[in-house]
Each structure stands twice: as C-alpha cells, then as structure tokens.
Amino acid sequence: MRLRLLIRNVSLIALLLSPLFLTVGSLIYGLMSSGLVRGGAWSVSVLGLAGAFAALNLYLSFIRPWIYSLQTSGSMDGYKRASGAPLVGTLLVVISVMMGFGDWAIAAGGLLILALDVGGTPWFLAAVSRDRSFWE
Numbered sequence: 248m249r250l251r252l253l254i255r256n257v258s259l260i261a262l263l264l265s266p267l268f269l270t271v272g273s274l275i276y277g278l279m280s281s282g283l284v285r286g287g288a289w290s291v292s293v294l295g296l297a298g299a300f301a302a303l304n305l306y307l308s309f310i311r312p313w314i315y316s317l318q319t320s321g322s323m324d325g326y327k328r329a330s331g332a333p334l335v336g337t338l339l340v341v342i343s344v345m346m347g348f349g350d351w352a353i354a355a356g357g358l359l360i361l362a363l364d365v366g367g368t369p370w371f372l373a374a375v376s377r378d379r380s381f382w383e
Contacts (some may be wrong), residue, residue, distance in 0.1 A: 254298030256382055263368040266341050270357040273344050286347020293346065294356050297339035301364035304331035306364045332367035340364075
C-alpha cells in the first residue's frame with residue numbers, strides 16, 4: 248500500500264512538472280547548439296497567446312482582488328471571484344516549445360510564462376504541496 252502511494256505521488260509530481268522539464272531541456276539544448284536552432288513564427292505566436300492567458304490568470308488571481316479591496320477600503324464583502332483559464336497557458340507553452348524545440352529565446356519565454364501563469368501545473372503543485380489529504 249505504501250509503495251503504491253509513493254509511485255502514484257512521484258508519477259503525479261513528474262506529470263505536473265513535465266512542462267517545466269521540457270522547457271528547461273529545450274533551453275539547455277538551445278544554449279549548447281550556439282543558437283543555431285530557430286523556431287518559426289507559429290511557435291512565437293503560440294507563445295504570445297500563452298503569455299496572454301498567463302496575464303489573464305495573473306490579473307484575475309491577484310490584481311483584480313487587490314483593486315477591489317482598494318476601492319472598498321479593504322473589505323472583500325460582495326467580491327465575486329472569477330476563474331481564469333487554468334492549464335490553457337501551460338498547454339500553449341508546451342505546444343510552442345515543442346514547435347520550436349532548441350530555440351533558446353522561445354524556451355526562455357516559456358519559462359517566464361510558466362513562472363507567471365498561476366493557473367499552470369507548477370503553481371497547482373505549489374498550492375497542494377502542503378495539503379496532506381491530497382497526497383494520502
């Protein structure tokens with residue numbers, strides 16, 4: 248039973264961090280190949296779309312509630328929470344990095360977007376990391 252739980256948890260962590268691993272691998276490959284690999288315009292466009300979704304998630308999670316609390320003298324009474332587009336930014340980063348694998352600029356942009364996209368899998372892992380009921 249314990250081994251089964253360990254395998255499940257390690258597999259889940261690997262799955263949730265796989266976009267990060269892919270992007271770091273692409274960055275390392277791109278830096279080692281001296282910038283010879285160039286992604287196409289499609290990979291840049293998809294990465295820009297991922298950035299837009301990351302900005303939306305960041306706005307809805309942190310900026311919008313902060314603005315509301317400023318307008319209502321710190322009170323959050325009556326505030327209606329809005330969900331962004333979870334996983335969409337991460338999936339678009341994965342698609343973009345796969346399309347332009349080895350382009351260090353796309354990989355660096357993908358890492359930045361993964362760090363800012365609070366609806367992505369690395370942030371989900373950070374959010375549930377202390378929740379014992381999730382891991383048992």
